[in-house]
Amino acid sequence: MKNKNASRRKFLKLGLAAGASALIGGGSVLSAISKVNKPAGGDKVKMLSPEGKLMEVDRGHALCCGVPTSKEVRKGIPGRHFVMVIDLSKCRNARKCVSACSKMHFLQPGQEYIKVFLMQDSEDTSPYWFPKPCFHCDAPACVNVCPVGATFKREDGVVLIDNERCIGCKFCMAACPYSSRVFNWKKPGLKPEANYSPESSVPQKIGTVGKCDFCPDSFVSGILPDCVTACPNGVYYFGDKNEDVVTNGVEALRFSELVKNKSAYRYMEELGTRPSVYYLPPVDRSFPYERGFEELPEEMKKAYKVKRAHLKKFKI
Amino acid sequence: MSQQEIAQQKLVEIFAHFGKPSKFSKGLFIFLILIVLFAFYALILQMTRGQIVTGMRDYVIWGIYEVNFIFFIGISYAGAMISGILHLLHVEWRKPIIRIAEMITVISVLIGPLYVLLSMGRMDRFLHIFEYGRIQSPIVWDVIAITTYLTCSILFLYLALIRDYALLRDNQELKISSFRKKIYRKLAVTYHELPLQKKLLNRGLSVMSAIIIPLAVLVHSVLAWIFGMTIRPGWHSTIFAPYFVIAAVFSGTAVLIIAMWIFRKYYHLEEYITEKHFKYIGLILLVLAGLYGYFTFSEYLTVWYGSETWELEVIYKLFDFSDYGAWFYLAAFAGVLIPMLFTGIPFFRNINTITIGAVIAVVCMWIKRYLIIVPTLETPLLPNQDYRPEYVHYHASWVEWSLTAGGVALFFLFFMIFIRFMPIIPVADISEVPENKEFISEKL
Ligand code: SF4
């Protein structure tokens, strides 16, 4: 344990050095890690400003920073390539990522930017939980098909939607093979006082599309995406591929080594979408998958079961 | 009698039926208006409350609006393909039915795209397509293709009408209001049946019919590519474009037959639209049904035999009676075989059975398009584990149904308005001495 901690610190240092050199446009991944003390349900959060000052701000994306110009938003943070690594062996469907994300983005009830699926690759293998945000693909099918360029890929790898331009044709939803997008079928219930920016996706706009945005607005001020900090099991690692660091808020790891050592894979790579989200296989699990049902309401449990019955029927 | 005089006489005869709207058509008109008004109410509801009032949800993002869109664009093939091809080939018997076909084209291309607007979350931002349009997107291809297609089919219809407008303008016997006379005068431009004018007009028509055929093929191919370009089972197919084109000609021809039947019956055009027309068009329908069946078979056979799991999931939904099975067999078998039976076997073949076959074909084609869109969307790559039933299965809401009914009503309404201003039979054309007499009288 001691050793592990030591090695972590080493990573931290490593990352800091790398981070310092890449400190353009917002804090580095490692300055984000300083926000280890998770808010205990409070609405305030401690964060480290890019200048290194500790401050306390309100949670919620609507309340952060000034709104960047549309050109800046479309360009992204230069020199970065944001990635996420999701460790399937630690997920027990706690759904804290889902609720934190929904809260921070002021989503309508029932809307989820992150969905947690119950997967079973074949009849003989064990089921496992599969949290899935938008993959921020490097060859995004959604961006290709958008008739008005409302959904776009930035230099830093993030795929965003400009809800002020989106015409609601939903072609991107048809094109995305991973069902990552949700539609605002009705007027958003919560209307936070905020100037809209594609970086925050807040406030939502009726008749347009939404999805996980990798929280670039938080990142500019050095905060990790909410799903990362909300997860009690440290499933999500967020970071920068160029900087070669990812962190789950507790530990910071070398991205390249993590994906190599743990045989990370990208879901359905064969579709050619080149996701920015990597999965660590569900081996040596921290929890039996049944744990995931414990806190679920009855109707959700049923929905998960239906699919497995379905799988049997088709002898997959 | 000179040719001109014959034409004038025929014009008077035909127009006699259209002069004063009967009680029935007045009632029908009001009825249709009511349906359209109700659809308008539904539209306002959708615009104010959002698409939550439809049955569409995050997985099934397109519903019967898209079905109707494909359906109407498909119907438009009546004019584009049938009348275009018959025109190019100088098929003499086409003349009495060509106008009906072209009207179907123009009207359905006017109505079809409305459904794209309806399925858009933000109709109010439609102009963004022109402001920010990206040529990489198949939707932009579609917008370009359809606007060109609409322009060309209106031009095609209008060019063919000029001679008739000239006749109407010069006619002394018909009692038409001076207002209408004025319109006819404007529309007839300065056409006076001069040899040069006639030659140019004919050339124009030939050019238009040559343009409209590839254009129609393109429009439906682009439409098919909207689906074909996505990585989804049941859509991501290389034969999708030709499949859609054949399906479109098939349904367009069927609608033409139905329209012929209605006009013949209610406007007493038995003299012009004869059983022979039904038989000839019926034969075209027969060939198309065969082709369409072949495409269907080939599409599903390869997918089923290949048995890729994601594809199979959709296929089984279609084959399974507890899912879409009944609809699928109806659309894929009854919708093809019954029309073939009625058009192909002389024993069954008469005006009424051919029309019944056409009705079955049209209805089944609508269902088939539903089966192309909805089951695929209900089968995402990652399992749909939503606990809300409406997010798992799509059921069109009353809003969508009333807007569908509104579109159909609008189709008939447009027709009723069109025939008041355009001779439904191309008078000038049919009073010409046939270029190829024996072809007309040939026994089938
Ligand atoms: S996961 Fe879907 S929505 Fe996200 S970038 Fe890829 S294609 Fe686009």
Ligand code: SF4
């Ligand atoms: S729904 Fe919006 S973001 Fe998606 S393709 Fe259409 S315009 Fe683009």
